[in-house]
Amino acid sequence: MNSSIIIFSGAGGSTIYLNYTSYMPVEIVAFLIISFIGLYVCITDYTQRRINNNAVLCVFILLSAIAIFHDKYISGLVLAISVIFIGYVLFVVKVLGAGDVKLVAAFAPALTWSGVVVGLFGMCVLGGLLAAGYLLYGVCSGRLKEVRQRGIPYGIPIVISFLTVLYFQLDIGNQFQSLMM
Structure with missing residues (x-):
């Protein structure tokens, strides 16, 4: 069922339609x-220096569903397990916290090896x-x-970098653009 709705109607007759196929x-x-x-x-890691396990689980479940949808669940699961081991x-050598490791692993199912790298x-x-900003702040203050x-609230760079990779690997920009035509 192809349909469209008007999402913007500007002066001079310019109109933007949103096309959809019922989903x-x-x-x-x-x-x-x-x-x-x-x-x-990001907010909870910055304020509390904690990454909520339920949030990580939600990310993992959603991205696992996408991996299943794209028939790459096995490779994604292997990748997630590899990320957990590394x-x-x-974590043992105190480079990353356990929440940081779980968050990176939660992004892995829908990504490729190169995407994780x-x-x-x-x-x-x-x-x-x-870290440099925090160090500078500590010295100056x-x-x-x-x-x-x-x-350091490492959840912030994890979320930013992996959401960026996910955006490009899932081709979100082109999918959204095709909705707007």
């Missing part, structure tokens, strides 16, 4: 939900910038010891 693509809906969950994770080593690279770059004790 919005699953990937767009899941991406929007995961984005809101990601915002929640992340456990990073790019996400990890982005996470390291953004995390390094965040004379609260370096307090800043070090509190730690």
Whole structure:
């Protein structure tokens, strides 16, 4: 059932239509939900230095559903398990927190190996910038010891980098654009 609704009607007769076929693509809906969950994770990690397990579970379930939808669940599950094992080593040597490792693993089912590598690279770059900013703040404010004790909210760079990778790997921009035509 192809239909369209008017979402904008401007002066001079310009009109924008939203075409739909009785559903919005699953990937767009899941991406929007995961984005809101990601915002929640960023806020709680910044304020409490904790990543809620229920939020991580929701991300994992949504992305596992997408992986099943794309017939790549087995590779995604293998990737998630691999990320957990590597992340456990990073947790033991106190590079990442357990919540950070679980959050990265939750993004893995719907991504490719190269997507996870790019996400990890982005996470390291953004995390390094965040750490440098916190270090600069600690030195300038004379609260370096307090800043070090509190730690870095690594959930923020994780969410930003992996949502960006997910956006491109699921081709969300083109899917949304096709809805607008």
